[in-house]
Amino acid sequence: MAHASSTHDPNVYFVPHSSKWPFFGSIALFVMMIGVASWLNEASWGKPVFFVGVALTLAVLFMWFGDVIRESVRGNYNRQVDVSFRMGMVWFIFSEVMFFAAFFGALFYARQFALPWLAGEGDGAATHSLLWQGFSSGWPNNGPAAVGGAFQTIPAWGLPLLNTLILLTSGSTVTAAHHALKAGHRKQLLLWLGITVLLGCVFLFFQAEEYIHAYRELNLTLGSGIYGSTFFMLTGFHGLHVTLGTIMLAIIWLRCLKGHFDRDNHFAFEAVAWYWHFVDVVWLALFLFVYVL
Template sequence: MAHAHTPDANIYYVPHSSRWPFLGSIGLFTTMIGVASWLNEVSWGKPVFFVGLAMMVGVLFGWFGDVIRESVRGNYNKQVDVSFRMGMIWFIFSEVMFFAAFFGALFYARSLALPWLGGEGDGVMTNSLLWPQFSAAWPSSGPAAVGGVFETIPAWGLPLLNTLILLTSGSTVTAAHHALKGGHRKALLFWLGLTVLLGCLFLFFQAEEYIHAYTELNLTLGSGIYGSTFFMLTGFHGLHVTLGTIMLAIIWFRCLKGHFDKDNHFAFEAVAWYWHFVDVVWLGLFLFVYVL
């Protein structure tokens, strides 16, 4: 974070009471009620979801605006900086566990549940009594083909292109970080802006991929265990790329306003950490969802 002056190192800045946590809880609750109702085809679910989403956007805009103003005023010292770093580390760790759960579901379905349904190990009786014709081949829509017939997306088309885009974006955000530490303002804005554009390009191609899957391949969330794991993993990753791109864009505007210098720029570092995390998760997705 930037500092207008150096506050007392022995004083830990504690902001005044804030309305944002309370409003954020209401917005999050409204959003989840809306999306749950929408998925269950309740008529009012969709509008409630968008109302909750708008509330969350407003809360984040206001809350982070307060944090930025506190930072620019110089309210944060080294102790606060350490707290920010620890908070970001734990946040990314929670995200690692989040994706680990979905990768674990993919592993369980593919390596354990599917062979059992096919008659291996403890699944001999299940196969012979319930699904004697089931072939344990991946990808699968499940016994009795409850998910219908579908086609998969080839790994060496758009997924490979998106992999190259994200890997390139990891390099450009690193170049921007070096430019910031070196005091090269124009290079900083160029490389960071290029990272934002690459994030948008990734999302564009993922949208193209989803449209192709739904309209031409019959690959949907309802396409059995493969369809559900595919869209849960790639969809949540796409959501994280969206959030990361928005955060990078905000940091670009902050760099344009001169909020950071070579010694005080943790907000930039935090977003860069998050972006590298998104890159690593995508490599796992590309390997285990598309290639293998």
């Protein structure tokens, strides 16, 4: 997605031949979703099916993006194709914004409406007096039935703060790499981009440590009522996005090493940088609304 051919007629739009990858990608995603749903419902075969789906999805993405990279290196893409890639990435990030907005919305609804109602506020007085007498809507909360038992929360000013600093630093390093690319400084580009990949890996390591601590010592699990559900859904999906972003940054580093980009044509780099900055912003919202407030 980098080199737009200067010899191409700007009015000619490159249309690739029919691809088999969307078909295989749909199958891989279907297998993965069946696996994760079955795993969460404690089916014995859910976990291996999920990992098979993940492997199939990664294989499809590897082959599919390989085709796109080869088309780019051959100079098949002109400015019109570049614009379409940019529009596609903008809409993709917008869909991700809506994805996380749904989970933040669930968190907001539970804290501001559902729990106070169950505690007797507003129209919930009858429900509270008949079913949940003595229930308090304080946050964090595992609901009036105390689903999952008592638990402790993770302090915001420990690993979450450290991970916040790590991600903010990674946003600066990927920006420094972008400036180095536009200036034609190859060594600085590889250095700053490599540091960004390393910071992404460190973030994931600390998040794994946090999850292990939560499950083993705090009894904070995905089954810990509304708090556990929203906590792990938000932080877990964000961690998945960091994982994907780190993989994409590593691939871009390899492409930079091979000289696929120049100061004028490097949209693949820009797209991954946009995605990484989006991940940073989502984490800031997570840190504030999940850990601090």
